[in-house]
Amino acid sequence: MxxxxxxxxxxxxxxxxxxxxxxxxxxxxxxxxxxxxxxxxxxxxxxxxxxxxxxxxxxxxxxxxxxxxxxxxxxxxxxxxxxxxxxxxxxxxxxxxxxxxxxxxHGLGETDASEMRDIKSILRRAVYMLCDTTLFADVPKKESEVHARIEGILKCHYQDLKSKPALSKPIKKFEPDSAIPSIKTLIEYKFITSKAEAKRVADEILADVSGYRSPDWRNLLFVIYETERVMHEDEWTALLQECGLGRNYDAIVLSGSAKAA
Incomplete structure (x- = not known):
């Protein structure tokens, strides 16, 4: 310890x-x-x-x-x-x-893995703020709103965070939503309202999975925002593992409906 x-x-x-x-x-x-x-x-x-x-x-x-x-x-x-x-x-x-x-x-895993855990911990603690109608006019209605609100949170912890960064070496057709150069982490946001959308997003990840590999960026985090419980976080994690991406590619599911009630 x-x-x-x-x-x-x-x-x-x-x-x-x-x-x-x-x-x-x-x-x-x-x-x-x-x-x-x-x-x-x-x-x-x-x-x-x-x-x-x-x-x-x-x-x-x-x-x-x-x-x-x-x-x-x-x-x-x-x-x-x-x-x-x-x-x-x-x-x-x-x-x-x-x-x-x-x-x-000492069997503590890579630094990359601990950095991923740090980001996920920040987002779990801040999920209520995403849907706080005393701060925003309404709960998030689309992906761009989730993107903007989460970047506002992460910017408090990672001052070098970039929105829609331009990569010097483009990765296939992948254009990340956020990047944190200091910990070489890319973030992709997904907005889901139904099982059909969850399947579509899963198919997109599977189709482009090879494009997410780059020696310049160690971590990739998918932030899945659900308006209602659709697909458990373990299922997204299992999907990434099946793709063979490794432990520094992860997903976190944020459920908006319960927090907005």
Whole structure:
């Protein structure tokens, strides 16, 4: 449990660092405030990782991380490079390799999987807000309304979130609804009112499943909004598993009718 909590804390630091770095890195110089915050979280991630590997009695790993920290302090904690779609923090990516290795070693799953769980947890807690008529004139009536409201929620947690992002390397005919570069996650929204629509959406996923594969994006989350209970979340998850997409491709079902009552 201590290892899991430590890894979760390091992941959070890396996510916060990327959020502040990416919020101003698209064609605009990084502000002093954002650079300071990003630097703080990168250094904190280094320190927490050093504490963890020392606790686990991994002297060789400790020396490697310590050497990386010395180099990072010399070159700059917010040193970056341009990736295929967006710039990235060099030291954050190097630290992720250690975190992923420790996570696998202790049977905690990949960092990607934990990031997916974080997003799903945020959406489950916020589902009531989607249908809150004190905030909106009515419950969602179409996919674009679900899309806009969910992005408003996620933007509070992931400052680099992009709506209808343009991918530098288009993936088949797939055009994602949202993208979160800092955790390399794409999101697709679906609006369902009947079993017939559920079948159509399932067929669409099955037909285009190969198009969702890309080395530039680790995670893909389908957000299924139902106006009434149509298809259980386990059924959508099973569908994705049958497609052979892997554990970093997932679905979450949000039911609007019960929350709107």
């Amino acid at each position: 201590q290892v899991k909590a430590a890894i979760s804390s390091i992941e959070k630091c890396l996510r916060e660092a990327s959020n502040h770095f990416l919020s101003d890195s698209y064609g605009e110089p990084l502000t002093d405030d954002d650079e300071a915050v990003a630097s703080y979280y990168i250094e904190r991630a280094f320190i927490e990782l050093l504490v963890l590997v020392e606790h686990l009695n991994l002297p060789s790993t400790y020396r490697r991380v310590e050497s990386l920290l010395e180099q990072a302090l010399k070159d700059g904690l917010t040193k970056s490079k341009m990736g295929s779609d967006e710039p990235y923090l060099v030291w954050a990516e190097k630290l992720r390799m250690f975190v992923d290795g420790l996570s696998e070693l």
